[in-house]
Amino acid sequence: MVQPLNDRLMESPSQTAGPYVHIGCMPTHAGNAGAYAEEIGTSPIEDGCAGEIITIKGEVFDGTGWALRDAMMESWQPDAAGKFPGQDGADPKVSGFCRFAADGTTGEFTLRTVKPGPVPMRGGGMQAPHISVWVVARGINTGLQTRIYFEDEDNSNDPLLKRIEQRPRVDTLIAKKEADGVYRFNIVLQGKDETVFLDL
């Protein structure tokens, strides 16, 4: 026998966000405008922030190819220089955090933000510009983490993308440019072209 790790706790288990997650996180989307004086995460940027303003559109598909109408997403990112809020020199007009949802009728989501800069790794090396995304919905037991990279950036030395053994899957993390400042990024929960989901 050994000493027990008495001071160690297990992380609380996740449970699905369910179909009504918007009530708590995006009351206006749930039809409950005015529940809070101010909702959080309505935009990751304020007017006048430095950098290129971009719009990312997409859908979240299930294993049958049907776009979810109830998915909610959160994004987290640094400013155009790669600095996160709170870090020295970070752009005060970038909160970095956004909540957005699949449209209840069409399933399309829209994220309007600033294109992030590259982020240094602990101990050296750089990560290519990316936005972290977290997806919850009915039928998703534990929130799914993924990242949005950009096809018009140099992704060749990104340490996370390099770890993907099956090279065709790298594509699932890269937003495609549709027009100046407009990208498409679909999330596929299951099946052919399943998005690479992360554990980090």
Place this chain on the structure above:
Amino acid sequence: MTDSARDLGPLVPRNRDAHPPAYYPDYKTTVPRSPQWALLSMESTPSEETGPRFGHNKIQPLDNNLILNWTKGESPAVGERILVHGRVLDEFGRPVPHTLVEIWQANAGGRYRHVKDTYFAPLDPNFGGCGRTLTDENGYYEFLTIRPGAYPWPNRANDWRPMHIHFSIFGHSFGQRLISQMYFEGDPLINLCPIAATIKSRSQLDSLVAPLDMAKSRPMDFLAYKFDIVLRGRRQTMFENKLEGM
């Protein structure tokens, strides 16, 4: 040094046994919505170790009082009055201070105020069903609310959700993000619920069941339930703060 300037080390890798598997056919919607590939694992980076912070400026005094917040204090919601309180801790038992906790729930009849909920239990005109608060410097939070009703849902022929409150917790790192549910001590529907059953370990499911806490209840006013939440920790060691190669 401020928290954001000091390297607190990588996040402790998620113990996936703590959580439900993605695929659990008794909860039918998981069948088409569960990824089949293994997750891509890597040590956390600043993208997961940093996270949004929310200040008191956005939070109103009634935001954590679901009995009164929908009517801005005009008229109380119907139902059994309860205090839900507890602490947000990390895996090492350290409190997580000043972090946002959000909840949402059905009303006393089991009906949600949501454009998509069509259950015939009536809406309570005085109940919105959402609340939020920041933990204090000791990681403590509390909500005043009413006990939500159980409700039926379309899954197997006759599935009912036990009484529950949905919880959303941030922590200080985006990689700590967690959504879960609080159940109530003694509810016989917990053992029949396929969503509760997605959690394989009984002790882990028990950790979502809040006990009645008479010490915190207020005579002639409300009962209390205690619900602690544990988020991922960070692997800070004495070696972690040293520069590479020193």
